[in-house]
Amino acid sequence: MLTYRVRPQNPQAHLFTVELVIRGPVTTALQLTMPAWCPGSYMIRDFARNVVCFAAQAADGRALTLTKLDKQTWELVPGQGCIAPLIVRYQVYAWEFTVRSAHLDCTHAYFNGPSLLLQVSGHADRPCRIELLPPPGERYRDWRVATSLRALDAAPWGFGAYQADDYADLIDHPVEMGTFELISFAVRSVPHAMAISGRQRCDLERLGQDLGRVCEQHAALFGELPIDRYLFLTAAVGDGYGGLEHRFSSSLLCTRDDLPQPAGEGADAAPTEGYRRFLALCSHEYFHLWHVTRIRPAALMTGTLSAEVHTRTLWAFEGITSYYDTLALVRSGCIDTDAYLQLLAETITRVMRTPGRLVQSLAQSSFDAWTKFYRQDDNAPNAIVSYYAKGALTALALDLTIRRDTQGRVCLDDVMRALWERYGRTGVGVPERGVEAMAAQVSGLALDGFFAQALDGTTDLDLAPLLAQVGIALRLRPATGPKDLGGVVARFAPGVAKPSLAIRLSAGCADAVIQNVLSGGAGERAGLAPGDLVVAVDGLRVTAENLERRVAAAGADTAIRLHLFRRDELMELTASPAPAAADTCELMRLDPVPAGAAPAQAAWLACLA
Numbered sequence: 001m002l003t004y005r006v007r008p009q010n011p012q013a014h015l016f017t018v019e020l021v022i023r024g025p026v027t028t029a030l031q032l033t034m035p036a037w038c039p040g041s042y043m044i045r046d047f048a049r050n051v052v053c054f055a056a057q058a059a060d061g062r063a064l065t066l067t068k069l070d071k072q073t074w075e076l077v078p079g080q081g082c083i084a085p086l087i088v089r090y091q092v093y094a095w096e097f098t099v100r101s102a103h104l105d106c107t108h109a110y111f112n113g114p115s116l117l118l119q120v121s122g123h124a125d126r127p128c129r130i131e132l133l134p135p136p137g138e139r140y141r142d143w144r145v146a147t148s149l150r151a152l153d154a155a156p157w158g159f160g161a162y163q164a165d166d167y168a169d170l171i172d173h174p175v176e177m178g179t180f181e182l183i184s185f186a187v188r189s190v191p192h193a194m195a196i197s198g199r200q201r202c203d204l205e206r207l208g209q210d211l212g213r214v215c216e217q218h219a220a221l222f223g224e225l226p227i228d229r230y231l232f233l234t235a236a237v238g239d240g241y242g243g244l245e246h247r248f249s250s251s252l253l254c255t256r257d258d259l260p261q262p263a264g265e266g267a268d269a270a271p272t273e274g275y276r277r278f279l280a281l282c283s284h285e286y287f288h289l290w291h292v293t294r295i296r297p298a299a300l301m302t303g304t305l306s307a308e309v310h311t312r313t314l315w316a317f318e319g320i321t322s323y324y325d326t327l328a329l330v331r332s333g334c335i336d337t338d339a340y341l342q343l344l345a346e347t348i349t350r351v352m353r354t355p356g357r358l359v360q361s362l363a364q365s366s367f368d369a370w371t372k373f374y375r376q377d378d379n380a381p382n383a384i385v386s387y388y389a390k391g392a393l394t395a396l397a398l399d400l401t402i403r404r405d406t407q408g409r410v411c412l413d414d415v416m417r418a419l420w421e422r423y424g425r426t427g428v429g430v431p432e433r434g435v436e437a438m439a440a441q442v443s444g445l446a447l448d449g450f451f452a453q454a455l456d457g458t459t460d461l462d463l464a465p466l467l468a469q470v471g472i473a474l475r476l477r478p479a480t481g482p483k484d485l486g487g488v489v490a491r492f493a494p495g496v497a498k499p500s501l502a503i504r505l506s507a508g509c510a511d512a513v514i515q516n517v518l519s520g521g522a523g524e525r526a527g528l529a530p531g532d533l534v535v536a537v538d539g540l541r542v543t544a545e546n547l548e549r550r551v552a553a554a555g556a557d558t559a560i561r562l563h564l565f566r567r568d569e570l571m572e573l574t575a576s577p578a579p580a581a582a583d584t585c586e587l588m589r590l591d592p593v594p595a596g597a598a599p600a601q602a603a604w605l606a607c608l609a
Contacts, residue, residue: 002123004170006116007133008109008177011140014095015052016104016111020088020118031121032074032088035114035305039172040244040292041100043374044308047115048072050093050102059083072306092116097237099174099244099251108178108197109135110235112244112251113171114305120167128164132175146176146195148231148249157182174244174251176233183208187215188225198236202259210260210271213332213609214283218324220608221413222290222420230289232282243281245288252285254278271335276343279334284325292317295419298429314366315455316435319391320416322347323399331607338488340605341472341587344396345486348463348585350389352476355519357385362394363455378530381504382519393461394454400466400604401450402443408603410443418442470604471597473588478580482548486585498548499556499577503528505544511535512547526575529566536563551577 001023009017022030034048048071056064056076064086065077078086094102094111102111117130129152132145144157154160159177164170180197185208192215196202211232219225231249236256244251258274271279297317303309330340351357365373365387372384399412418438423430431437436455440447453459464474477486477495482505502521506513512534517523528534534542537550538561554560554577562573590597 002120002126002128002167004117004128004130005133006111006130006175008104008135009091011104011106011109011135014093014104016092016094016102016109016116018090018092018116018118020090020120022084022086022088022120022123024084026078026082026084026086029078030076030086030123031069032076032118033121033306034072034118035171036072036307037305038100038112038114038244039300039305040246040288041374042308042314042369044370045100045115046071047101050096050115052091052093054088054090056086056088059085059087088118090118097235097240097253099235099242099253106139108176108180108235110174110176110197110233110251112174117167117171119305124167126166128167128170129161130164130170131161132159132177134159134177143178144180146180146182146193146231146233147173148229148246149173149175169247172246173249174233174246176235183211185209185212187212187230188219190225190227190230192230192232194232194234196234196236196259198256200236200256200259201262202236203262205263206260210279210332210334211282213334214279214328215286216609217328217332217607218283218287218290221324222417222424226294226424227289230286232285241277241281243285245285245293247289247293250282250285250288252278252281254281270339276329276335276339279329280325280343283328284321287321287324287328290420290424291321291416294427295424296429298431298434301429308370310367310370312363312366312432312455313430313435314369315362315387315391315394318388319362319393320395320412320435322388322392323395323412324416327605330605332609333607337601337605341488345488345585345587347389347392348474349486349583351385351393352460352583352585354381354385354389356381356383357390357460358458360384361456361458362387362390365390378516381516390461393463397454397461397463397466398439398447398450400469401447402439402445403600403604404466404469405445406443408600411604412439413608415439415442467587468590468594469597470601471590471593472601473590475586475588476582477584477586478582479584484584487587489586489588492586492588495582497556497579497582498552499554499558500548500580501526501528501551501575501577502581505547509544512542512544522575522578526562526573528562528564528573528575531566532571533565534562535565537561539563 003021005019007017036044056066060083067075069075094104097103100112102115134140134143145159149162152161152163178197180195183194183204185192234252239255240253242253258278260275297311297313299309299311326343329335365385403411436451467474475492478497501523502518503514503523504516506515514532517528542550556579557576559574559576562575564571
């Protein structure tokens with residue numbers, strides 16, 4: 001057995017101390033490896049860079065030799081007559097506030113297993129014991145522990161010893177230490193909880209009720225709940241967003257204002273935009289309980305945590321999940337149909353505003369996630385497409401296509417249940433084209449043409465006729481401003497294409513600093529570049545707030561003078577703004593409703609519980 005002792009030893013210096021005890025006779029050299037990435041995060045993160053000291057000794061106190069072999073691997077040589085157990089001690093600097101890594105200060109401690117816990121060669125399949133210890137000092141006497149690990153001698157929400165079946169199980173249970181609010185609820189008699197750390201004001205009762213309804217929808221879709229406990233770990237901050245799934249829990253990062261307001265402040269009102277976003281995040285990570293953590297790509301089941309693993313299937317695992325995360329909100333009754341269509345319109349808009357959708361296919365986006373999607377640069381909008389957003393639209397198109405062509409007898413829900421039966425319940429990995437094959441098998445349809453276009457092509461999905469089948473009209477119009485993401489309308493009104501440079505400015509900056517220059521636009525033709533600071537249009541000073549108005553006022557195809565700084569050099573360029581592209585989605589309920597559209601829409605959005 002391996003024993004890990006983890007203590008937030010020095011919160012002021014953001015240092016965790018870890019003691020690893022390796023029991024049993026050890027006669028040959030061992031390799032100790034810090035993972036380079038964590039499951040669910042398709043980006044090399046090089047956690048070993050945060051290890052700041054390293055030492056090893058035998059049970060009799062004799063120092064043992066440690067040799068670093070590469071950026072993340074150390075070799076431990078026991079030596080002649082070495083007395084077990086071997087003890088390895090190291091410290092980890094923890095100051096990255098994400099759901100994938102580790103963070104420690106005087107207010108809380110958090111770690112995701114791969115960022116803190118070494119893997120020991122030859123011991124990966126052995127049971128593990130982890131002892132979670134409090135920081136030293138009286139100021140931390142009120143701290144508790146939130147984790148989905150199975151307790152050995154630890155009290156509920158307490159410090160002490162926990163257990164894991166093996167190393168893979170050990171690193172699949174993130175840990176939060178500190179003071180936090182707790183919400184408890186049950187789904188199909190299985191205990192669920194959410195621990196919320198950070199300053200916040202939240203209607204805990206409403207959040208618990210809404211989460212229960214959303215979780216029940218997912219359980220109803222798959223027909224079972226394959227867990228005996230579940231924990232949402234939520235960190236509320238001033239501005240943040242992110243999530244990471246685990247087999248019995250998820251880690252979430254949210255903006256504190258996105259949480260539901262306490263009673264007396266609109267508790268019975270419809271969810272705000274921020275609360276919808278948070279519920280969708282919870283829904284997304286909970287859906288992964290089945291789809292990703294148990295229905296898994298075969299490629300990710302055979303790979304290691306030290307190198308990239310490429311697969312073309314991320315569009316299905318993240319894209320289908322992104323489709324169902326908001327669909328579950330309307331099916332559960334947490335939002336109404338118009339709110340759901342608003343979210344759908346915004347997703348369509350985001351995809352349409354990405355010129356890279358015409359360059360990179362969805363399968364390529366999945367395969368290159370390590371090097372492109374998670375390492376975006378200033379040219380990313382022109383070169384890549386999100387397998388989350390376009391993957392969600394592909395799932396929508398697949399669902400509506402199957403419903404239409406089978407006259408409603410089959411839908412994507414049936415495909416997901418079949419994937420669960422064949423792969424999730426058996427532990428067999430999904431092959432590279434396994435999702436496509438299952439969709440064809442369950443529906444009985446010839447879907448090769450659909451997938452050739454949606455996954456391997458770069459033409460836009462033709463969503464309008466599919467949505468019309470469920471009583472919804474779609475149109476694209478020019479944006480009215482940078483914050484216009486489209487939405488639901490009672491009727492379509494004429495759109496006005498304002499003159500535009502087709503650039504995006506850096507968010508949160510008062511000055512007009514260019515972040516992206518979109519391919520084929522007036523800004524690119526004029527020679528603008530990312531990082532340029534535009535200071536004047538036709539001799540008048542501009543800021544981030546008024547640049548767009550200045551450009552629009554000049555009129556389309558009218559030459560304007562731009563003064564800007566590129567690095568520290570003042571430059572003058574001439575641009576001819578062109579009408580803004582029709583890239584903003586509006587959805588409208590059809591009136592009158594076509595024959596059959598009303599029941600088709602009802603079946604699509606129906607509660608499954």
